[in-house]
Amino acid sequence: MAQDKPKNPEKHSTFIPKEKKSTKPFHDTPMLDQLESGPWPSFVTGLKRLAHNNNMMVDLMGQLEHSYKTRLGYWKGGTVSVFGYGGGIIPRFSEVAEMFPESKEFHTLRVQPPAGNHYTTNMLRQLSKSWEKYGSGLIAFHGQTGNIMFIGTTTENTQHFFDEINEYGFDLGGAGPCVRTAMSCVGSARCEQSNCNEQKIHRTLVNNFIDDMHRPALPYKFKFKVSGCPNDCMNSIQRSDFAVIGTWRDDMQVDQKEVKAFIKSKGRKYVIDNVISRCPTNALSLSDDDTLNVDNRNCVRCMHCINVMTKALAPGKDKGVSILIGGKRTLKIGDTFGTVIVPFMKLETDEDYEKIKEIASNTIDFWAENGLEHERCGEMIERIGLVNFLEGIGIEVDPHMISSPRTSSYARMDDWDQEAEKWRQRKQQAAG
Amino acid sequence: MAEAQAAKKQPPRPPIESGCPDGFQYMHPLMIKNYGNWKYHDRPRPGVLHHVAHSGDEIWTVRVGTQRQLGPYEINLLCDIIDKYGEGYVRFTIRSNMEIMVSSWEKVEPLIQALNDAGYPVGGTGNSVTMISHTQGWLHCDIPGTDASGVVKALMDELYEEFIHEDMPNRVHITTSCCQINCGGQGDIAINIQHTKPPKINHDLVANVCERPSVVARCPVAAIRPAMVNGKPSLEVDEKKCICCGACFPPCPPMQINDPEHSKLAIWVGGKNSNARSKPMFHKLVAAGIPNNPPRWPEVATIVKKILRVYKRDAKDWERVGDWVERIGWPRFFELTELPFTKFHIDNWRGSRNSLNASTHIRF
Numbered sequence: 165m166a167q168d169k170p171k172n173p174e175k176h177s178t179f180i181p182k183e184k185k186s187t188k189p190f191h192d193t194p195m196l197d198q199l200e201s202g203p204w205p206s207f208v209t210g211l212k213r214l215a216h217n218n219n220m221m222v223d224l225m226g227q228l229e230h231s232y233k234t235r236l237g238y239w240k241g242g243t244v245s246v247f248g249y250g251g252g253i254i255p256r257f258s259e260v261a262e263m264f265p266e267s268k269e270f271h272t273l274r275v276q277p278p279a280g281n282h283y284t285t286n287m288l289r290q291l292s293k294s295w296e297k298y299g300s301g302l303i304a305f306h307g308q309t310g311n312i313m314f315i316g317t318t319t320e321n322t323q324h325f326f327d328e329i330n331e332y333g334f335d336l337g338g339a340g341p342c343v344r345t346a347m348s349c350v351g352s353a354r355c356e357q358s359n360c361n362e363q364k365i366h367r368t369l370v371n372n373f374i375d376d377m378h379r380p381a382l383p384y385k386f387k388f389k390v391s392g393c394p395n396d397c398m399n400s401i402q403r404s405d406f407a408v409i410g411t412w413r414d415d416m417q418v419d420q421k422e423v424k425a426f427i428k429s430k431g432r433k434y435v436i437d438n439v440i441s442r443c444p445t446n447a448l449s450l451s452d453d454d455t456l457n458v459d460n461r462n463c464v465r466c467m468h469c470i471n472v473m474t475k476a477l478a479p480g481k482d483k484g485v486s487i488l489i490g491g492k493r494t495l496k497i498g499d500t501f502g503t504v505i506v507p508f509m510k511l512e513t514d515e516d517y518e519k520i521k522e523i524a525s526n527t528i529d530f531w532a533e534n535g536l537e538h539e540r541c542g543e544m545i546e547r548i549g550l551v552n553f554l555e556g557i558g559i560e561v562d563p564h565m566i567s568s569p570r571t572s573s574y575a576r577m578d579d580w581d582q583e584a585e586k587w588r589q590r591k592q593q594a595a596g
Numbered sequence: 597m598a599e600a601q602a603a604k605k606q607p608p609r610p611p612i613e614s615g616c617p618d619g620f621q622y623m624h625p626l627m628i629k630n631y632g633n634w635k636y637h638d639r640p641r642p643g644v645l646h647h648v649a650h651s652g653d654e655i656w657t658v659r660v661g662t663q664r665q666l667g668p669y670e671i672n673l674l675c676d677i678i679d680k681y682g683e684g685y686v687r688f689t690i691r692s693n694m695e696i697m698v699s700s701w702e703k704v705e706p707l708i709q710a711l712n713d714a715g716y717p718v719g720g721t722g723n724s725v726t727m728i729s730h731t732q733g734w735l736h737c738d739i740p741g742t743d744a745s746g747v748v749k750a751l752m753d754e755l756y757e758e759f760i761h762e763d764m765p766n767r768v769h770i771t772t773s774c775c776q777i778n779c780g781g782q783g784d785i786a787i788n789i790q791h792t793k794p795p796k797i798n799h800d801l802v803a804n805v806c807e808r809p810s811v812v813a814r815c816p817v818a819a820i821r822p823a824m825v826n827g828k829p830s831l832e833v834d835e836k837k838c839i840c841c842g843a844c845f846p847p848c849p850p851m852q853i854n855d856p857e858h859s860k861l862a863i864w865v866g867g868k869n870s871n872a873r874s875k876p877m878f879h880k881l882v883a884a885g886i887p888n889n890p891p892r893w894p895e896v897a898t899i900v901k902k903i904l905r906v907y908k909r910d911a912k913d914w915e916r917v918g919d920w921v922e923r924i925g926w927p928r929f930f931e932l933t934e935l936p937f938t939k940f941h942i943d944n945w946r947g948s949r950n951s952l953n954a955s956t957h958i959r960f
Contacts, residue, residue: 170715204752205716240849270736279618285684335617355637358634363620464871468872493781537810538814
């Protein structure tokens with residue numbers, strides 16, 4: 165275990181430098197010190213290493229220990245920004261600066277990582293070097309919205325640091341009522357279950373709204389997340405206002421030879437108990453000759469069987485995405501999931517990408533017009549009803565949007581005939 | 597004089613609004629070459645993924661747990677290892693694990709050895725307990741009721757073996773949140789602050805610091821109203837209506853919601869983001885009133901470990917915590933975990949009747 169004496173103590177997560185370059189003496193941190201033991205790499209040891217280098221981190225550790233002792237936080241917000249932008253920085257001023265003056269300003273810059281969170285070691289070192297120059301040295305990879313969080317610097321240095329990294333290709337993310345930094349999964353870069361080009365969708369969407377990110381003027385935050393398949397590794401249905409999830413509409417791919425090989429290695433009982441009987445729509449059956457039959461019309465693309473039999477099963481070839489709008493956590497009306505707004509669309513041609521940009525900008529425009537202050541898109545939909553939202557963004561109703569039709573009769577249905585006629589015409593158009 | 601100063605002053609540099617950087621410039625060459633053309637994957641051992649492309653190319657990924665808050669020493673230490681034993685390419689998962697990609701199986705074991713020798717655990721794949729999703733807490737947030745990094749470190753010490761092995765029925769995602777906004781998100785097990793007393797108002801500051809109408813509007817139960825207190829415009833809270841959610845605190849810091857004694861921790865289970873098998877689920881309350889007890893929060897760890905033990909023993913392969921509870925029912929969950937069931941478990945928020953049992957489906 166990590167607690168045994170390391171083979172190479174100079175190159176170990178428990179290493180503490182002998183030389184102290186910071187001029188300020190350390191505060192006593194008996195509570196934090198208790199978080200240095202144990203097998204998991206300790207952030208406290210990391211903070212101590214930084215405190216050997218700069219006085220800001222000496223006082224930061226003092227304030228953190230003070231929080232541990234008193235069980236209260238001592239940061240307050242404010243307004244800090246770089247030239248030309250209105251957001252992207254989380255200002256933090258200490259409420260206990262008299263005790264810990266060196267960390268009285270301890271702002272965070274939210275920076276957008278490359279789509280898919282890919283880095284070369286050179287780029288990681290370069291970012292770290294820039295931050296050591298202008299900030300505390302402490303970086304969080306990544307925050308819950310998906311930003312690289314450069315934690316801890318003065319008001320003045322936010323500008324210098326931003327200027328430096330902006331020159332080599334990095335830009336601030338969102339903070340406040342604006343379009344926020346997006347997230348996308350590893351997807352097509354390394355995952356056979358991907359159904360779309362996550363890199364391209366992520367960058368097309370978020371870079372199309374860069375003005376709405378840097379100059380917060382929306383009712384509240386708006387997040388895009390992109391997952392390549394319904395496993396939704398980016399948690400997009402629950403954590404984003406605009407979730408793009410890869411899916412397919414033809415038959416899933418079955419390699420019967422590999423099905424047989426899988427049954428041979430795992431046993432028939434395992435396959436029945438863990439694959440066949442776990443299909444949520446009973447769309448799978450195993451034949452007597454150990455081949456798999458799939459009722460593709462009733463497959464809901466849940467991914468379970470594909471997750472278990474990675475070699476034998478794969479998504480179909482007619483790939484595209486579903487779009488769900490309005491996910492968020494508790495505040496203020498309670499949790500909301502994203503709702504299906506586009507059951508399926510192709511994302512291959514330039515026109516397809518124009519179309520998804522249009523859906524996103526119609527959504528943001530309508531919400532910017534109609535959302536109340538501090539009201540997320542999903543909360544607005546809850547308040548005005550899905551149909552009003554759909555009419556606002558110019559999308560027709562579709563039975564894929566609901567779990568069931570209404571159960572309450574309390575609604576006016578004066579123009580039923582016209583609405584039914586619209587449906588018939590749409591069906592004819594689709595057929596024609 | 598003033599002119600000379602103005603002349604010396606550089607004009608401010610306009611930002612380059614480049615937005616989200618292109619990931620391809622930092623991507624492993626095999627990932628670029630086989631982009632969109634992968635065939636299947638398997639896991640040769642815990643902490644390692646092996647992906648095979650239609651072209652026949654193979655790539656191995658070693659997943660390593662970190663403390664998320666990294667300084668130059670940690671970054672250079674990990675990058676040195678990646679340069680020496682890997683191929684210089686790395687990415688991060690949504691749960692702050694590092695993924696190091698290499699093009700041959702022979703490189704995997706030496707890489708793991710070097711990471712372990714430096715004190716970094718390899719794991720977090722498949723049916724393990726992976727890294728806890730992590731917010732900012734006392735280190736940097738303006739409204740936290742507790743710390744984040746400390747809770748994560750304390751729990752990951754306890755769950756270390758579950759991170760480096762794949763012994764759970766399915767993957768376990770644990771989340772933490774330092775206030776009821778729940779930045780940590782949905783989790784198989786979520787550990788979140790739950791306030792139990794209304795805000796304490798500093799009436800001297802409210803008028804200067806808070807935009808009063810927007811604070812009134814922020815309250816989910818309309819318990820806040822404008823009032824004159826000691827001759828000053830302020831806000832008052834109807835404490836009978838107040839649900840102690842803390843929504844008023846961010847827009848109005850003089851309405852202090854955090855309390856060293858009365859800000860407690862609550863544990864929620866069964867959140868699931870994936871569509872696999874069942875539809876996505878929100879996590880549900882199972883325990884509250886747990887003391888916020890730094891630096892190691894032992895009472896939280898005891899309950900989390902108890903839930904994990906029961907889940908590991910009782911759930912079927914591939915069942916997430918939420919899937920498992922759906923199958924065995926909530927009465928059995930409380931029976932097996934020996935957690936008390938109280939009136940607070942019964943929802944009374946909007947839509948809550950959907951969470952009541954409107955059937956005779958009862959297990960004995």
